Amino acid sequence: MEFRLLGPVEVWVAGRPVDLGSVKRRTILAALLLEVNQPVPIDRLIELIWGAEPPPRARNVVQGHLSRIRRILLDAGAEQAGVAVDTRSPGYVLYADPELVDAHRFLRLVREARPAADPEAAELLSQALALWRGPALVGQPRAEELGATLAEARQLAMEQYADAALRLGHSQQLLGDLTELAVAYPLREGLVSRLMTALARAGRQADAIDWYNRTRRRLAEDLGVDPGPDLASAFQAVLNSTAAPSSPRPVTVDGPAAEPPAASGNAPVPAQLPPDVSHFTGHQVEFAALLVSGERTGSPDAARVSAIVGPGGVGKTALAVHAAHRLAALFPDGQLFLDLQGFAEAEPRNAHAALGILLRALGVPARQVPVDTAERTALYRSRLAGKKMLILLDNASSSAQVRPLLPGSSGCFTLVTSRRQLDGLVARDGAVQFTLDTLDQAAGVELLARLIGPQRCAAEPRACVRLVDLAGRLPLALRILAARANSVPGRPIAQLVSALDDQRLHLDRLSTEDGDTSVRSALLLSYQTLSPPSARVFRLMGLLPGASLPPYLVAALAGCSPAEAESVLGALAAVHLVQRGASGRYGMHDLVAHHAMERSIEDEPATERRAALARLADCCLLTISTAERAVSPDLPMPEYRVEHVPPVPLEFATPADADGWLDTEQETLRAVIRVVAEYGLHERAWQLVHAQWPLTERNELWQEAVSLGELGVDAARATGDARAELRMLRYRSLAYSSLSQHQDAARAGRDLVTIAERLQSPEDMTAALLSLAGIHWRAGEHQDAVDCLLRSLSLAQQHELRYREAQVLSKLSCVRLDQGRPHDAMADARRAVECSARLAAPQIEGQALINLGNALRQLGEFDAALVEYRRALPLVQRGGIRVAEAEVLYMMGHALAHVQGPAAAQVPWRRALTLYTELGRPEADEVAYELAGC
Template structure:
């Protein structure tokens, strides 16, 4: 790319997304409708973080803030489906079509970042740095043109706007100020006076804009106006905020008063800004390591440090900051980069000490050693340095008492190592980096702690490009994004990956992606010949510094199938109690080996998870068994975890619907979360769902078949309420594999039956019949009348859907007789409901309604709300068919209320569908349309095949009454 070439251009074909103003989506230059405000909000949230995982919790917060409905996750699934359909309808033949990919714990919008105006604007602003003034002004003007009005103007009431709007507004103001600076460098001060006067009226507290207006006015010969602008701002800041203008503006004002001739030359001004007279006889240390090559991102963190520096200038902040984060996250790189950037603010120099807190070859640097080195740098003769540590500290603080020094303490082990190295004055600033949080410095010294997270995908790809072969990532954009994700956004891993690509120019990015895809080889692939540069080595040092109990806990975390975990789950895994497990987890969080994104909800970086799994079966760092096997202790730990899921899922499911099998863990004393009602049960299943799906898969894969199929079965009541079809089929297929592997007849019967329910409810009756028939054959082989009746109820239901009414009736009647003989009223209700459907289609409506009313009473006894809602809807349907419209409407209204109480969206949609039928029967087409449109929206949200029935009714409904 030539220096004059901007890095980002609006796409001429395909999709373009605009958030810098009202949200707009264009396909081949044409605006396309997006849909409701909620769908727009979800799309905006994904667009602002393209090519990286946007967690489900953040999407929920975007739409509902602190008051999400119980069915929030299901509703969002529906919105995502609509967006996928929208993209598919307008997709072009070439590349660049956006795609929304499910990636736990949320979704990823895979799209070229240049197709999103906000990211194009940020790229242009970043590209402008370092360009010649004329080109810089041109590029920044191009960026500013992308703003079409207030950011996300059409969804301004959402939490999303309140969260990202200020950041994008700040980006615009930054671009504006930088463009003005470039114009000043080109001598356009006469033109700028008018523009800046308007801008200062709009942003009266923006000090940089006022300073630029003062400078433009001074250069234009308006000396008195330039000085007056300063006093206007000073009075306003004092009156509204109780503060004075910052040091840069004060410095500019003083130079205006002196008629400093350097104000007339941008080059001289840059050289003079922030300089100070060098004191004779005082060494000015300049110990900062070289700036990091290819440093990218960290705008938020740099801004936070800038604010701390500004507050320190005003005397309102403690001059001590701690950068913390996991190994390889880039703490030192950020600290050194920022220190170089602000070095001019510290005219008395910069001190640096590598404290070696996590060095595998050398012991941590003692505070006394660090003080000796820094005292020598400050001009103290070796024989004049005190022996006692306290005396050394006192001399160090005395020397810095009237100096303005930046002290960078890299790789600290703990607070005690840092405390003697803190200056006693507030003029100097200390920046510390550590893999630990150093809470002691917060409590005793008031430190400001800034935790570093991994890089977002877009920034990670930029780092790959800068640290490796320029342009290589751009030549394989999708592979580069996948490589960034496999590195987990960890800067150390990204730099190693870039080095490997640079070392072999013929190697493609996709080749390295293929190598890293296998988790068993990923950490090995992120090693290079330099022994000190290795992701595994960085993790090893952190791991070996753990207390043995914490090290054992971290290693066992590699067994957890899902992406997050709770104190209760880890207690089961480690064979301890939940309070002890939480103490261990918080110790690991302090060491930045895990994260705590929510209350009692923990997670791990992907590479740390791979590292923990590599440690399984190892003793003192040595692998004792072959990779892929589990030691007896690890096998027992995994079984404890799976058993915990069995116990808790069994407890929670009983609040949703009655248990319809012989699985019962109610007498087990395994500690589990407090779940006392339906809402809490649904909340637990929602939060743990991805873990439960992964747990069934792992149990099957590890040969723990006696645990796999029961764990799948225990999710049935939740599946009936939430209906996540893909997950349903996956876990029951895994469960069926396990039941077959150990020849468990009941397991095979229940897994086949569950698959039949999934296919039947998702509109695939032929597939459902296959599984129901397998289940029925298994029941016949057992000779158990209860199991046989269960499968006959299912057979009757699916044969009815296939139009084989006589066969359906036989199965339903035989099941009904069996349950009456067994005295099982709950299951008798299911047979009655299915038999009623057969009678209804045969025209025996009164008999059908009688069966349904019997079933209704039985489901009320059992407090099975989800199935009660279904039967009430069926009662309403038959009543309307009998001409009893008011009675049918009452049934549907009650069904809606019951469905809302139990959280079943599909039953709610069916109720609205029935209410529409009632309105249509009365001739009230307007009400019918409204109710059917509501039903259609909900059916589409849950992905139900019944949506087409409602579409047909809406199509057939006349547009006028």
């Protein structure tokens, strides 16, 4: 029995894998294996699966998965292998020999190598590195921090191995492993510097300088930083060495490293702080201390993180925002704000999603945001390096949620708010923590006087003191009650106190915490006096807790015009039931959102809630379709069945406007999909997944795509629409495959084929086999891909499915090229060209011509390849496939360089570089290198 964590989580017995089932089950098993023979608290297992806000029956779910793990291991022969899973306070423990776990064998070999002499160390480290099959714990998104720790150990081990091997003179043996890791971690300068040294010692100075130029450009263009001392020293050593006169290409050093670009010239300066709170009162000691902390940012002994903790409604966000506005001028590179939704009804934002939002705010195009969480963190910190920026992270659920979002730059200042103590930030990150209590009575009365006027307070001092006490001395409750008092200027405060007293007596029987009773009392009083339209909008917004909505989506929810929605939202903002952000969107404090959700469930009929969500879904469907047509006007777009057309549908003046809307609203759209699915609007749910998929695929948002795909599959199954289920399974399999979760992708692919067989539809079966072939291809299983494609081709030809036939032939030629069979690839590509030309299918014909050109180029027939590339170019341009257009131009440049000389390649390569850069594709680096050598 062997447990594998250094790649996908797997169990192997007698040379064969064991089917472990779901991602959650493999996450639990991985956590137990990483702490083998040591108890893992059940709370830790729950956190790994759901984060800080688990569902009510989380313990039962975990216990169920553990029972299933026990059964799987027993069936696989665990007793004979000395493996057992047992209960041990405060959780569970997996007993096993650590040598059965590849991660523990790896770490043991690395430990043994440290004190060893170079020959033995090199051998031990070589054995350790050979255990890796890909990124650690791949496919376990909530275990990413554990995987990142192992990945760091792998990179360090590779650097140690390289040092020992270089001292032994084994440069040639290093090249393969170093190149693989340098490609996987292109920003790891230690790996690249050692690769450069190995290349130079192997007589390949030109390749060493190539790696330096490529890495320097990537550091400068992607991260805005210069090479560090290791890389710079390695480069100088290569320059000082004797270059071989017979180098295969000239050694080209393309000048000194560029200065990091100024933020003002390359990216917008973010200014995301919410509006400053009016009539800020209380917490003056903490406020003064925060100002001192912010003003000292950058000095050697200054704390770069300040945490504000305390119960809900106590004024944490108000204090943080007020202090941030006072400090903003000290941070000229901008201010970032992000609600981490740690205590909202929605699931807290994980680090992956939060980093994506922050990077886009820093000017990184969505297509250039890395898929990997660790790379997102590296890029985020590199973007902030050397800058003076203020970051406000609101509503954190835990220290672990915040840690990946902390900048590395000493010039940045981070403010964090949370209802929980963030002792981890204090212990590990040097944060200064301020614990807020409720206002004292004097401060509460002072705030009330500022809100309703000193004359009214002076006229009824005892009533005002009582009102402050009934509000729990919480600023949020006081602001809501003050707005209520101001709605009837002549009404005595004593009457408001009496009404509130009665309301609190009514709520005494409810179990509450964090000041909930006081806030809920204030909310109920305000809610009961709302006009019917305002109360209805308040309730309907509670269907999407944690979301920040633009007025036109609120209008869709309520079934009114955007102007009417704006009016109602203004009235709700006036009584502090919604908050208007700087961008014109409207959100709620999480306590208010919880109350809105309660009121929605209690006061809004279920039929009305479903109708509101149906309107919202239809509005989103139509707007997504409009935006996608603007972004890709030449691509066919599906028509969705909608019952409700918005009174004023959104239009987009330019493709950039449409793409910007899709990017801005993607998180809201995902929230809409989740709640629409929860309410059983299954057809709309899968249609929304289908509509949003081009954006997901275009921006390579594969982590998000997995959850979207699962929602889509479940919704399609609930409708009983097998063809819709096929579409959703294709999406889910593509997401898994793109994340290298090949087992999950293969399982989804097999489900595709099973459903297609059940439908007895040749069209669906050819499409399913084509998708399964793509899964095999991306997993490197080329022969399996060919087998699927040949089955699909046979069906397509037998049933005269000409479009599918052309698709399969084009894909088959791609796989043949990867197999190193250019003659077969050329034959398949020619057949695909003929078939697609008869169908007038420019996208397929263009890709087939690219494949044909690539096959000819592999055979050294550059003139003929150039002809095919020139034929392909207008077709892919007409089809709107920009990545294919860039590929044609890049390949055309190579053919021209061989036929007419390197100078002839400059024009197509420059156009390819522009396209690849706009698309955020890594191929831009390769094209830039080729241009530098022209």
